Amino acid sequence: MDDAEDLLIEKLITELQSSEKSIRFSRLLTICENVFGEYRTSGSHHIFKTPWQGDPRINLQKLKGNLAKPYQVRQVLQSLRKLKEVKKKNEQENR
Numbered sequence: 001m002d003d004a005e006d007l008l009i010e011k012l013i014t015e016l017q018s019s020e021k022s023i024r025f026s027r028l029l030t031i032c033e034n035v036f037g038e039y040r041t042s043g044s045h046h047i048f049k050t051p052w053q054g055d056p057r058i059n060l061q062k063l064k065g066n067l068a069k070p071y072q073v074r075q076v077l078q079s080l081r082k083l084k085e086v087k088k089k090n091e092q093e094n095r
Contacts, residue, residue, distance in 0.1 A: 009035070009084050013077060020073045025060070028068040028076060032058055035080065050079060051086055 012031055016023060029046060036048040036058060048058040056078035063069045
């Protein structure tokens, strides 16, 4: 993982940790789109593919008042941390 990407992920983790209960759904959706790519929808759910199978999965749904659900913010935090680990592991294997 290059330094810029690593720095971006750390910055996003810090942002989400500091506002877990008050992050706007649109901001969380934008973060996920920028990091994980396009999503598919199923009803009101926005589902993202991750480079791993299983948990943590990213399945976002807007809460009343345009806020993201706190447990979904935690899912994204877990996913960002796992993405960082996966990329670091892949980088070490490719050396």
